[in-house]
Amino acid sequence: MGTGASISICQSLSSVEIKYCRNKVGPQPQRTFGIPLDYFAQEETQCPVPSVVKYLxxxxxxxxxxxxxxxxxxxxxxxxxxxxxxYDQGEEVDLVNEGDANSIASLLKLFLNELPVAVIPDYLCANILDTFEDNKNDMADCPGCTLRRLLSSLPKAHYSLFHFLIRFLVKVAAHSDENHMTMENLAIVFGPTLFRIPCSPSAHKKQAVCNGILLYILQHHEEIFVVCPDTHFSLTEAGDPQILSPAPLSQELTQQTEEIHHP
Structure with missing residues (x-):
């Protein structure tokens, strides 16, 4: 290639106009729904539960x-x-002017249903079923103590949210004369949301047991959610689920399960 050709190529290259992309690349909107509870635990410093749940x-x-x-x-x-x-786009939400009771209640259930890991994770749900489902004919001295020990294996973010929701549902049930939502009704509605039972021939039976357990927790929440740093926080910070041996189901808890199953 001659000198003239080289000069021509250089001139051609020097005349190329470089066009820069002018599309602004900003931060991606942070989703609120479908996010693991552990993420909220890292983000929330003032409130132990996700802010969206608190507002709803x-x-x-x-x-x-x-x-x-x-x-x-x-x-x-x-x-x-x-x-x-x-919420998913990080916009300000005015619930008073943009929502209503039924829509906000549905939004709360939707948030819980879209959690990648249920409030009561699979390992604990299975452990609870193993503990109570197979021992219906026996009696336990303190089913509340057994449930308290089982719940102490929850990760801290899950425990905080579950406790928060139980306290709220107890308030809802306290107004059942007006809203018609007794603890029994709330256990039926929230059982499948908090305890996710996989599809199987025995799913209906297992769900009935979980609903009955949720009813028992609502009725005995003060006993079950006793603040005990030596149990709950030491276990949750370790992050290792506690596997407990099955305990017999008390007569009272058996009755709650049967009432939920056959209202």
Missing amino acids: VEYLEEFGLNHKGLFRISGSVTKIKALKEK
Whole structure:
């Protein structure tokens, strides 16, 4: 190749206009739904539960406790979708002006249902079933103590949220004369949300047991959620699930399970 050709190529290259992409690349919106509870535990410094749950519950405590059919009547699909999108895009949400009791209640259930790991994870759900389902004809001296020990194996973020929800559901049940949501009804509604039973021929039976256990927890929450740093926090910070040997099901807990199963 001659000198003239080299000069020509250089001139051609020097005349090439470099076009820069002007599309701004900003941070991706941080989703709120479908995020593991451990992530919220890292982000939340003031509140031990996800802020979205705190806001939804605060709204329902203010405007929903006397609402008939709370958690049983579905909210507006349009409103639920719009509110969820706003939370996922990190936008400010005005629940008072943009929501209503049924839609906010449905949004709370949706948040719980979309958690990658249920509030009661699979390992603990299986452990609870092993502990109570196979011993219906026996009696335990203290089923509340057994449940307290089982729940102490929860990761801290899961334990905090479960306790928070139980306290809230107890408040809802305290207004059952107006909202018609007794503890029995709440156990039926939230059992499948908090305890996710895989599909199987025995799924219906297992779900009935979990619903009965949730009812028992609601009825004995003060006994079960006794603050005990030597048990709960030492176990959850270690992060290793505690596997407990099966304990017999008390007569009272058996009765709760049967009442839930055959209302």
